[in-house]
Amino acid sequence: MKTKWQPLVNQFQFAIEQMLPAQCLLCHLTSNQTLICQYCHDFLTVPRSCCLHCGLALSKTQDYCGDCLKQKHQFTQLHAVANYQAPYPALIKKFKYTKQLIFGELLADLLLASIQSNILSTQLSMIDYLLPVPLHNNKLYQRGFNQAQLLSEKLSKNLNIPILSNTVTRTKETMAQEALSLSKRKKNLRQAFEISDIKKHRIQNQHIIIIDDVVTTGATVNSLSKTLLQAGAKQIDIWCICRTSLPK
Numbered sequence: 001m002k003t004k005w006q007p008l009v010n011q012f013q014f015a016i017e018q019m020l021p022a023q024c025l026l027c028h029l030t031s032n033q034t035l036i037c038q039y040c041h042d043f044l045t046v047p048r049s050c051c052l053h054c055g056l057a058l059s060k061t062q063d064y065c066g067d068c069l070k071q072k073h074q075f076t077q078l079h080a081v082a083n084y085q086a087p088y089p090a091l092i093k094k095f096k097y098t099k100q101l102i103f104g105e106l107l108a109d110l111l112l113a114s115i116q117s118n119i120l121s122t123q124l125s126m127i128d129y130l131l132p133v134p135l136h137n138n139k140l141y142q143r144g145f146n147q148a149q150l151l152s153e154k155l156s157k158n159l160n161i162p163i164l165s166n167t168v169t170r171t172k173e174t175m176a177q178e179a180l181s182l183s184k185r186k187k188n189l190r191q192a193f194e195i196s197d198i199k200k201h202r203i204q205n206q207h208i209i210i211i212d213d214v215v216t217t218g219a220t221v222n223s224l225s226k227t228l229l230q231a232g233a234k235q236i237d238i239w240c241i242c243r244t245s246l247p248k
């Protein structure tokens with residue numbers, strides 16, 4: 001499927017071709033024409049014990065976090081590749097803020113591998129759309145690309161699930177969530193996303209996966225899930241690279 005992102009995707013592929021045959025991006029040992037060596041791959045994809053619902057890191061003895069026992073998230077389940085710990089913050093920063101797209105390719109590979117080994121193909125076949133968390137136009141202009149869109153392109157191509165494009169918009173330019181408390185994050189995100197009435201038929205009764213790079217409190221993905229469910233979606237799940245611990 002060709003999209004307006006195609007030139008960026010081509011740039012991605014060009015960058016990779018330039019790098020292969022390669023050294024591992026992380027430890028610089030020979031890597032058999034993949035972005036990272038097997039050792040680094042195993043290190044980055046250590047299975048994690050987490051809340052079965054929201055993906056928050058937990059000790060092995062707990063199935064659900066305190067948050068999920070108390071309040072209901074709008075989404076059904078969140079799958080994260082890893083906790084937000086080294087080397088992930090550095091990899092994500094290189095991808096998002098210094099536009100080293102090769103790291104985006106690596107993160108997309110890790111997310112794809114994690115999905116393929118954790119989610120049954122029968123479950124995957126029930127999914128109707130992938131939805132990268134939309135950026136506000138100003139942010140998109142500033143950054144030049146939507147990191148979640150690039151991750152979704154790779155997943156869409158390999159899992160054969162279409163991307164839900166031109167349907168949901170981010171209407172409110174929200175403040176950076178990092179600096180805000182949980183209650184302020186929720187307020188900050190109130191009615192941040194919009195689906196126009198003429199587009200609502202596209203999501204009726206659909207099972208949609210929201211794609212994001214990092215989920216912190218879940219306020220963004222919850223707000224987006226709520227908008228989608230209110231507009232008629234059947235089920236929303238979240239796939240992301242990292243799930244952070246809750247802010248203190």
Ligand SMILES: [Zn+2]
Pocket residue numbers: 024025026027028029036037038039040041
């Ligand atoms: Zn390595």
Ligand SMILES: [Zn+2]
Pocket residue numbers: 051052053054055056064065066067068069
């Ligand atoms: Zn939870």
